[in-house]
Amino acid sequence: MKDLTLKPIHEKLQPILDTVLHRNAGEPEFHQAAREVLESLGRVINRHPEYSEDALIQRICEPERQIIFRVPWIDDNDQVQINRGFRVQFNSALGPYKGGIRFHPSVNVGIIKFLGFEQTFKNALTGMPIGGGKGGSDFDPKGRSDREIMRFCQSFMIELHRHIGEYVDVPAGDVGVGAREIGFMFGMYKRLNNRFEAGVLTGKGLVYGGSRARKEATGFGTVYFVRSMLNRKGTDFDGKRCVVSGSGNVAIYAIEKVLALGGKVVACSDSGGYIVDENGIDLELVKQIKEVERGRISQYVERRGDGCHYVKSGSVWDVPCEIALPCATQNELTAADAKTLIENGVIVVAEGANMPCTSAAVQQFRKAGIMFAPGKAANAGGVATSALEMQQNASRDSWSFAKTESRLEEIMSNIHDSCHETAEEYSAPGDYVLGANIAGFVRVADAMRAMGVI
Ligand code: GLU
Numbered sequence: 001m002k003d004l005t006l007k008p009i010h011e012k013l014q015p016i017l018d019t020v021l022h023r024n025a026g027e028p029e030f031h032q033a034a035r036e037v038l039e040s041l042g043r044v045i046n047r048h049p050e051y052s053e054d055a056l057i058q059r060i061c062e063p064e065r066q067i068i069f070r071v072p073w074i075d076d077n078d079q080v081q082i083n084r085g086f087r088v089q090f091n092s093a094l095g096p097y098k099g100g101i102r103f104h105p106s107v108n109v110g111i112i113k114f115l116g117f118e119q120t121f122k123n124a125l126t127g128m129p130i131g132g133g134k135g136g137s138d139f140d141p142k143g144r145s146d147r148e149i150m151r152f153c154q155s156f157m158i159e160l161h162r163h164i165g166e167y168v169d170v171p172a173g174d175v176g177v178g179a180r181e182i183g184f185m186f187g188m189y190k191r192l193n194n195r196f197e198a199g200v201l202t203g204k205g206l207v208y209g210g211s212r213a214r215k216e217a218t219g220f221g222t223v224y225f226v227r228s229m230l231n232r233k234g235t236d237f238d239g240k241r242c243v244v245s246g247s248g249n250v251a252i253y254a255i256e257k258v259l260a261l262g263g264k265v266v267a268c269s270d271s272g273g274y275i276v277d278e279n280g281i282d283l284e285l286v287k288q289i290k291e292v293e294r295g296r297i298s299q300y301v302e303r304r305g306d307g308c309h310y311v312k313s314g315s316v317w318d319v320p321c322e323i324a325l326p327c328a329t330q331n332e333l334t335a336a337d338a339k340t341l342i343e344n345g346v347i348v349v350a351e352g353a354n355m356p357c358t359s360a361a362v363q364q365f366r367k368a369g370i371m372f373a374p375g376k377a378a379n380a381g382g383v384a385t386s387a388l389e390m391q392q393n394a395s396r397d398s399w400s401f402a403k404t405e406s407r408l409e410e411i412m413s414n415i416h417d418s419c420h421e422t423a424e425e426y427s428a429p430g431d432y433v434l435g436a437n438i439a440g441f442v443r444v445a446d447a448m449r450a451m452g453v454i
Contacts, residue, residue, distance in 0.1 A: 006035070006359070010042030012052055020061050027110025029330055032359055033117050034061055040437035043426045051445055054453055060444060063116060064097075065089040068109065069159040071137055073151045075144075085156050087135035087163055087171075090116035093447035096167055097133030098123055098383060100174030100203075103152075103181070105140040111330070112136055115174070118354055119383070121440030122376035125415050128387035133169055135160070141176045153184035160185075161192045166199035166393075172386050173203040175329065178249060179215070183208075198393035202386035206398075211389035213404040214382075219253025220405070221381015221412045222325060222352040222373075227261060228416035229348055229371050229432075237263035243321040244268045246328030247290050247297050250352045250379065254325050255283050267319040269328065270297040274316035277308035320344035327352030335360035342368045351375035362433065369430075377419050377436040384411045 009017060020034045038057070045052040071083040086109055089097040099119040102112070112134050120132025139152055164171060173182055182203045189200055198209035206212065213220070223237075230236050242258050242265045244251045255265045265281045267274055270290075275281075275297055282304055289295045289303075301310040317324065317337035324346050326333045330353065338361035341349065349365055350373035351357060357365070357372075365372040385408055392398055399407075422442075423435030448454075 007039055007363075009035070009039050010045065012045060013038045013041060013057065016057050016061060019058065023062075024110065024113065027113060029114040029355070030110045030117065033114040033355060036359065036362075036433070037117075037121065037437045037441065040434045041441060043428075043434070044438055044441065047426075050449075051442075054449075056445055056448060059448065059453075060091065060120075060441070061117075063088050063090045063113060064092060066109065066113075067163055071139070071152065071155050071159070073148075073155045075148055083137045083139040083152070085135070085137045085159060086112045087160060087169070088112045088116040088133060089163075089169055090132040090134070091120040091444060092131035093444050093451065094124055095129035095131045096165075097169035098130035098172075098386065099132055099134040100172045100383075101177045101181075101185075102134070102136035102174040103139045103141050103176030104136070105138050107136045107138045114330070115354055118376050120444060121437065122380045123383055124440040124443040125377055125418065125436060126380050126384040126387060126411055127414060128384060130170075130383065130387050130390075133171075134174070135171055136174065136177075139176075141181075146180070149181060150184045153181050154188045157185045157188035158192065161189050164189075164200055166197050166390070170199065170386070170390060171201055172383070173249075175248065177203075179203060179205050179210070199390050202389040204389070209389075209393050211385060211392055211404055212399065212401040213408060214385045214389055215249065216253040216256070216405075217385035217408055218250045218379050218382030219255070219327070219352060220257045221384065221408055222250070222254050222327070222350055222378045223257035223261065224381065224409055224412035225373055225378045225416055226323060226325070226348055226350045228413055229350070229373060232420070233371070237261040237323075239264065240323050241266055241321045242323040242325060243316060243319050244325045244327055244352070245274075245316045245332060245356070246270070246326075246353065247286055248327070250382075251325075251327040252283070252287060252290065254327055254352050255281060255286070258323075258325075259283065263323065266321065267316050268297065269316040271328075272296055272298060273310055273312040273314060274319070275300045275308060275310050276319055277304065279307045315340075317341055322347050324349045325352050326356035328356060329353055330355045331358050333357045333361050335364055337361060338364040342370060346370060349373070350378040352379050354379065366431065366433065371430070372432060374433045374436050376440060377415050377432060380415055381408050381412055384408060
């Protein structure tokens, strides 16, 4: 049945979308991501028809390479477990493939493809010399011991190592992959290649080539992006009520920066439910539970005492706020949530996660004139700081936190301005979705055009 909520797209782009849908059957997240970008490109090819020549847009929608592999490993009960590993090397026009690795039971080739596609434009927006890629596995790290995590990461890298390299493909973390997992994978890569190639992975520990501020970068960057949006309207975070979904790496450092800029965060969540704390979230307690103990957010309420409560399941977007930062996972914020947020007076929504808002939710925000920042722009601070880590590795240098953070701040402000100016240039002022898609596309497309049909 035809979905009437979908916007019509340019007649030259519809056949391209049809091919994407056909060739990648059963991959709804990739369809969603591709459709959103193609929707924005109609205006570009009207003005610059050369971008539709030589099947350029078809090529951008087709990953350069897709690798799928078996990951066998032995659990603590001496049982053999089998997972599936992926690396989708989407586009290398601007630099080596770059993008995280996700360990989560929901991972499949469609999820990795949508993430790799988004990553390509996101990385272009940073202005850094990095292509787009993504990887992962349907491995579920929840409840696994450190030794099991190590054995899994080692087995994963025994296959992955032949496909990556500092000039080829540079993975990093994503959901379920942090410094611990990157350490195990780096160790195995180093052993297999007999080479200390610091720039092959980012998100490394500080002692062996990691960058200061990398851990904080995605969350901090999202909040810097929102600050630019607010400033443009003559306002700032001061005293504003915020809700952040998730309580992983992105959410934690988004909360930290909102607090530093004078905002108030009253709710956050995990996959089990959400907490509301009208006194303002105690970030140290969230960090203790999530980063140190790897526990559940429900434990917050038991330890914090009066003034807060836990809601099992339900939607964190029922909590009224002016600033909403979805930082959990794809399609977590639905049209119904968008309606509630709008009714409750939200003014800004910025995606800290990758594609956390459904297409219908995004449409509602845009229709209601809510400032909306898509993930490929708002959460680009993580990968941008990964590129700074690559820079430090290449020059065998290690920058201070202040220097790295100020570079991040500058990059986020440039991304904001480039999305905003591009939207104005294409007669859609304030439309950050259009601005991000076009600005990212043009950079990748110009490099591809220069290189011929490859
Ligand atoms: N996984 C992060 C993202 O979605 C970071 C990728 C990287 O640092 O390479 O952008």
